[in-house]
Amino acid sequence: MxxxxxxxxxxxxxxxxxxxxxxxxxxxxxxxxxxxxxxxxxxxxxxxxxxxxxxxxxxxxxxxxxxxxxxxxxxxxxxxxxxxxxxxxxxxxxxxxxQATPSLDCLAAVVGWREEPSLYRRALESYKSSTTCVFLLAGIDGDEAQDQEMVDVFNKVYPKSSAVIQIPEPLGLVAERVRAKVISQNRHHDQPVDGAEADAVAMQYCIELAKNTLIQHNLRIGAPDGVRQLCLKQRHLHKKGIMFTAFVFSLVIADILGVEFLWSSDSDTIVFSDSLERTMNxxxxxxxxxxxxxxxxxxxxxxxxxxxxxxxxxxxxxxxxxxxxxxxxxxxxxxxxxxxxxxxxxxxxxxxxxxxxxxxxxxxxxxxxxxxxxxxxxxxxxxxxxxxxxxxxxxxxxxxxxxxxxxxxxxxxxxxxxxxxxxxxxxxxxxxxxxxxxxxxxxxxxxxxxxxxxxxxxxxxxxxxxxxxxxxxxxxxxxxxxxxxxxxxxxxxxxxxxxxxxxxxxxxxxxxxxxxxxxxxxxxxxxxxxxxRETLKKEWFEAGFFVVWMGILGGVTAKVLGIYLGMVPHEKMAAILVTACVGAFGGWKITIGAT
Structure with missing residues (x-):
């Protein structure tokens, strides 16, 4: 399909x-x-x-x-x-x-990395109330000891008709390598480089790789006694990396089940009973x-x-x-x-x-x-x-x-x-x-x-x-x-x-x-x-702009009040400096200072 x-x-x-x-x-x-x-x-x-x-x-x-x-x-x-x-x-x-719109079958892909266990449990359990979700794919971006916590939560929430697969290499890296190889071969043979064609070849290669992985694990997807919840884990890259792998596997599983739609979500999201169905409709x-x-x-x-x-x-x-x-x-x-x-x-x-x-x-x-x-x-x-x-x-x-x-x-x-x-x-x-x-x-x-x-x-x-x-x-x-x-x-x-x-x-x-x-x-x-704990330099890079901004707002507030109250220039300047410092200190206190 x-x-x-x-x-x-x-x-x-x-x-x-x-x-x-x-x-x-x-x-x-x-x-x-x-x-x-x-x-x-x-x-x-x-x-x-x-x-x-x-x-x-x-x-x-x-x-x-x-x-x-x-x-x-x-x-x-x-x-x-x-x-x-x-x-x-x-x-x-x-x-x-x-209020009685008919259900619409879909797959659900839930991805995350080192999520808080109780929140991850609530997120996975929420899909049990969705009649539209016929298959759940959980993607975990990490395969170290700390990442096993999420796998354990998955196994507890779905002890039956489920499986866990370790992906040897993230499919995003595979796609990148295959695409680069196709382009290199075209250039070597003095053929025009078609980026869309290289993308399609890389995509097809990843799909075949996912298909073979499912066959090797004999999951019997689509059979009455087959797997209906699958957990994929791979070495840590980033959210995009696990999403790519989950989406490729979703394409293969959807083709097996004859499903047309995919729901994608994060490991901290709780869905309601009608969230998937009414979005697909x-x-x-x-x-x-x-x-x-x-x-x-x-x-x-x-x-x-x-x-x-x-x-x-x-x-x-x-x-x-x-x-x-x-x-x-x-x-x-x-x-x-x-x-x-x-x-x-x-x-x-x-x-x-x-x-x-x-x-x-x-x-x-x-x-x-x-x-x-x-x-x-x-x-x-x-x-x-x-x-x-x-x-x-x-x-x-x-x-x-x-x-x-x-x-x-x-x-x-x-x-x-x-x-x-x-x-x-x-x-x-x-x-x-x-x-x-x-x-x-x-x-x-x-x-x-x-x-x-x-x-x-x-x-x-x-x-x-x-x-x-x-x-x-x-x-x-x-x-x-x-x-x-x-x-x-x-x-x-x-x-x-x-x-x-x-x-x-x-x-x-x-x-x-x-x-x-x-x-x-x-x-x-x-x-x-x-x-x-983040370094102080990184904290200032990420939140220091807010400290400066609160100082600016403090200064502007003082200038407006100074004009309204008819302050003389030196009084106005003093008020601006004081309120700017107070505003900046307040901004620091609730951001960098609080961490």
Whole structure:
């Protein structure tokens, strides 16, 4: 079914006609003046922005629900063309049966490295409640003594119909070596070097290797007494390395089982009973839909103050921001903890995804965004099932939260700025979402720094506009967000706005200046990994920008108050220096000082 992809060129997939690409480019050109008009020439720019975002979020929910209705109709009528009477019956039945959407079989690949055992157990057990998951593949990126802990958890959760396989060599390294050999042979024989052909050869070799590995272990996959849960472990590389191996094995196992979809998740993610099924149903009826992702909530929200604030951020901000381009099938990030793929889309993209280079370096920390970019470049639609939820883990300290945000922001910059062709193959809403995300925080950071040193305002901030934006956003989330806010969570909503937006310009600017940094930032949750201490130099590199930023904000606050209170210049300068030092010390205290 998926084992022999024919290379059709460097960007194979559902073809985007040249005329459509031209229209997309024209649409992108029109986005910039539209963005300027809605920000610089309006009295309430951020309120207008939230209203537009809400409209697109509602449109996205309408689109995905329509896709589920179409899929249900196909299942009920076996793909036959219904009569007019059947069409009316189908519409009535679909409207009455939205809560009983039929299941859709899929594989689930759960990858991780040195996860905290109790959390990993909860993650694996959560798949038992999913009727859609017919096979579970657990990938462990490590084969040392400390990694055996995760294997033991797997064996305890799935003691029957399961197996553990040691992979002699990570398949990503195999693919890299085979691809290099194909290119070398072509050059040796003075033949043209075709990167897509080399990718296809490397991919096919890895698939055959995975197939032979399964045969050697006699797992009887698909038989009544065969293996239904498989754990793969390989020597430690990185998340991309274990994902590549897991995806290749998923292609082989899916071909055996006749399964069309793959769910990909992390070792700290807990899925709900309908998470997989309702995500798959958003892409099942459209053969050009290559992937989808579900929304996220935080399952460790009560662990610390930071996790409570982060949980409110997920509720108030991420649900809306991820919906902006999704209604056009151009969601720009399939979040790693909650992603679905059409398996037919994977063979062409896995090798170029794994071997990605940017700014002269191999990229290993932007795995989810680059997978999405590869799908969009090849014409596949990518959906965001905003009304479906899975639960993920969030950092418990300010320092770890900032490191995570910087890592995500670096991946966002790389995919948004270094792959301009994706805007030609995608709806202009993708470019619109990028423009808001990339320009807004950068302009804000520059404007604040400029005001501190020159006392000149590049951007006029309206307190009434900001307050209205907060009220509109909170009201909408209370009414429509699928993550129902409890009374205990409400007091954290307002503080979470400051928690998220105060560091945002600094995170954005610092991540843009350090796009080439390849560190993961946060350590894994296993006790041995948490016990490791970072060097002071590394801590300052990863969180020092926040210390500086808090000093800048302290100075700006003093300057504004000094002007308001009519201070003389030397009083104003003293106030700026004092509050800048206090702000920087506070930033250090809750990040570097706390570790």
């Amino acid at each position: 998926f084992l022999a992809p024919e290379p059709r060129g460097p960007l194979s997939g559902p073809r985007v006609p040249p005329f459509r690409q031209l229209l997309n480019v024209i649409g992108c050109m029109l986005v910039l003046p539209w963005y300027y008009v809605t920000t610089a020439l309006t009295k309430y720019p951020v309120t207008l922005d939230i209203l537009l975002t809400i409209a697109l979020t509602e449109l996205n929910r309408y689109v995905i629900e329509g896709r589920r209705i179409i899929f249900l109709g196909h299942r009920l009528f076996d793909g036959k063309q219904p009569s007019p009477e059947e069409k009316r019956d189908r519409e009535d039945l679909c409207l009455e049966s939205q 958003t892409i099942a009826a459209d053969p050009h839909a290559g992937g989808a992702s579900a929304g996220l909530v935080v399952h460790n929200a009560h662990e610390s103050t930071v996790t409570r604030l982060a949980s409110a951020v997920y509720w108030g901000e991420l649900y809306l921001t991820r919906s902006t381009p999704a209604c056009a099938g151009t969601s720009d990030c399939q979040s790693g903890p909650s992603t679905a793929f059409r398996l037919a889309a994977l063979p062409d993209i896995l090798v170029p995804w794994y071997l990605q280079r940017a700014l002269g370096k191999r990229m290993v920390v932007n795995e989810d965004r680059h997978l999405t970019t590869n799908l969009l470049l090849r014409g596949w639609k990518v959906m965001f099932a905003s009304d479906v939820l899975a639960a993920t883990d969030t950092p418990t300290t300010m320092a770890r939260w900032l490191k995570q945000q910087v890592r995500w922001a670096r991946a966002t910059h790389i995919e948004s700025l270094l792959h301009p062709r994706v805007y030609a193959t995608s709806h202009p809403l993708l470019f619109y979402g990028m423009a808001k995300r990339e320009f807004g925080p950068a302009i804000g950071a520059i404007a604040i720094i400029w005001y501190l040193f020159t006392s000149q305002q590049l951007v006029v901030f309206s307190s009434k506009d900001l307050l209205l934006r907060v009220l509109v956003g909170c009201l909408y989330n209370l009414l429509r967000n699928p993550d129902r806010m409890t009374t205990k969570g409400l007091p954290w909503v307002l503080p979470s706005i400051f928690f998220y937006y105060i560091p945002l310009p600094a995170v954005h600017l610092w991540s843009m200046l350090t796009m080439g940094a390849d560190g993961w930032g946060t350590s894994m949750r296993a006790s041995g990994e948490r016990a490791r």
